[in-house]
Amino acid sequence: MKNTFIGTSMERREDLRFLRGKGIYVDDLAPSNLLYAVIMRSNIAHGRLKSIDASAALKIPGVHSVITAKDMPGGPPIIPMRLQPLPEFKPFEQLVIADDKVRYVGEPLAMVLAESVAIGEDALEVIALEIEDLPAVPDWRAAEKNESLLFEPAGSNRALTFEARKGDADAAFKNAPYVRREQLRTGRHFGLTLEPRGVMAEWDAASGHLTVSGAAKVPFFNRRILAKQIGLPEEAITMIENDVGGGYGARGEFYPEDFLIPFAARHVNRPVKWIEDRRENLIAMNHARESEADIEIACERDGTIIGLRGFVHTDMGAYMRTNGAVGARNIPQFMGGPYRVPHVKIDSLLWMTNKTPVGTYRGPGRYEGSFYIERLLDMVAHDLGIDRVELRRRNLITSAEQPYEIATVQPTDARDQYDSGDYEQALDRCLKEFGWNDKAKLQGKLIDGRYHGLAVCCFVEGGAAGPKESARLEINSDGTISVFMGSSAVGQGVETVFAQIAADALEVPVDRISHVHHGSTTTVSDGYGAYHSRSVVMGGSALLDAATKFQAAIKDAAAKRLGCNASEVRLGEDKVFGPGGKSLLLAELAGLTVEGAFLNKKHTYSYGTHAAHITVDAKLGQVQIVDYMVVQDVGRAINPMTLRGQIIGSLVQGLGGAMLEHLQYDEQGQFLTGTLADYLLPTAGDFPNLRCIVTEDHPSPINPLGAKGAGEGGIVAAGGVMANAVANALQSFGVQPRQLPLTPTYIWELVQAGQRQAAE
């Protein structure tokens, strides 16, 4: 029997519980004797913490205790970086709770433990805080002056400069016939999850064991951090992944609460639960994306790109968090996107400011870089009188050039190459499906009070971060098979796709895969989790390895029972057959378990093209999408339906960042968008006309599935596409958007400025 579950749009097994409201998220857990944690957060952006007086709070009936930095023997521990843990970043890492300075609105200062959340919040009202104000550093331009330092011992607000280099940009620019320089900005937004974060910790004093629920994304890594911080061996900590209401890169990194709650549970010897509220979420979860590029592009007269040169300034917020450097590293490295850029010299400066710290958000750095290059390309096309599609076609990396080496980034010596693909093929497919030639006639036209604009942008998406992933298979007592994964679920549907992969590999009906366990530290010996679109490639490939070993182990075990050689054993659906008509039920081998792994240092690069047709009301600055098409080649789609869900879902997140979402601060570092009525997310009425096509023309050569990470492609090009479409719709006003989000106010101002200029 040869299965073909891979490639089938199977309905998801997860849905059966989610649709009935039977998913179990961390806030659904309620052990007896539970205490609720509520966190007091700084309302001052930059200041010196003088005192915290909780005496009045402690008098409130139902308040159990109030924990501050002073309660932590040896002082509060720091949160180490997970990715790019450079020594240069050490001075900027965050303590789990403030002890002398506060550096952003939202920084944890104290934790109340109470018999209910409401009582805990009552207590927050009466804790007396004394904070001496220091001048706030609200953005990178203020940070650059170094007049007010976030970290005095560091002597500078600049944490590091990443240097992306390829070829000899200075020489290339010297001789270039055409150069254009632009200042472009992306706004501050983030991977807001609909389920706020939550942690529940239970301490078993008798056995000295800590169980932490609410884990996500990278539980094994986080256990390592927590074990060190709290002084327990790793084996004494179990991290449990419950159902997870969205990840997007932001959830599951190690946050202050990931120490505070386990610490509290052990400190008071009672279970403790903390659930973030939405306002907290907006100021406590990793922000992302805010950057500004001062960038030059050099081209030949025919539009062939010669090089990119310049600076990127990233607003890091107040601390270097676990994966905080990824975006700033990726922007200069991936600014070339799918285009051939022979010479690159871009410095990416990381500035500390008095804002919530940043981390990754789906397509980190690639979204920003795509916005920068795509805006530049449309300007180049206009300047040189070249068709925008033709300009891109001319510069796309060809399949003959694959694998293609991109810029190297120092000081981490980050070298990378694209693995495979025919980018032009995806461009052509997108143009055809989108109907570009017909729609292009509408370009810039005013019809029924709205200006029509089109844009097309190409992208690459990185996936499959190494170094390793693990998978384990086990025979259940009823002869069905359980799958255990080191990968994590953040809502993307891994239970279904891993069941598909396992069933194909084992050549059994998919229903014989009874469970797919994932994300907890109990599943496999060493797991790496869900980030950088790695689950299918890394976890799936590990599962293939486990399946091969599992089948061999079953044959060995059966051979012993049946008194024959392993080579004589044939595997059936629920039985194992030996020579001479002998057989064994799989159930008789219950408990047999085998772990497999996949190691990989190379990344996959899926790729594709976005095209959009929009209309703009120039009087209101309001944009509507008439049609939007994404074509993405993913190498191999395990479940085309869920994959399309990833593309459309990430696209709408990208459109949110392009059009709506904006985390705003004032000059004092006060946070201005503390509700979902201020921080605008896409809703069902905003972007109705979106389409996508998944292609499998070029399987990845670097993993046995041929799959490429594909959860982020929809988001990458969305900013560039929308800004270019607006520019093209409003070309008669000379509008050139140079920042995101494209709010109605911003577009209206550009139109007004254009009209003023025309009148002068």
Place this chain on the structure above:
Amino acid sequence: MAVQFEVNGKPVSVEVEPRLTLADCLRHHLRLTGTHVGCEHGVCGACTVIVNGDAVRSCLMLAVQAEGAKVTTVEGLSNDADLTPLQKSFRKHHALQCGFCTPGMITTAHALLSEEPDCDADRVREVLSGNICRCTGYIGIVEAVLDARSAYKKAPAP
């Protein structure tokens, strides 16, 4: 305060603080954790339940205000034997990923289709615009609700 109302067809009597929201009452006192809380200020719609036939944000309603009301949660719109036509349609159209917004989507869509089984795509989008989904981009959700309309249309008179 004591409050009595009906949840999913069963009478309940709960002792609550006046400030307790209906959402927290359902989740933490009655342990009906299918109703999710995403914002606590009436924007995200995850906590939507049906009160006397209307879709209501249970984070904006106090438990004491439910006195005498008939409340239906996602659990009341589900059975263990099989998915309902609306739930099947959600599954078929991949109208959910992480599942956190899903109970609110199901209750909102059920209330809409019960009242307006002939609604069009624009109307579905208008009504669902009070429910935030961060995963799907809404395309599948709208398709799922439209596809489920037939199950809500009354059988023609004989």
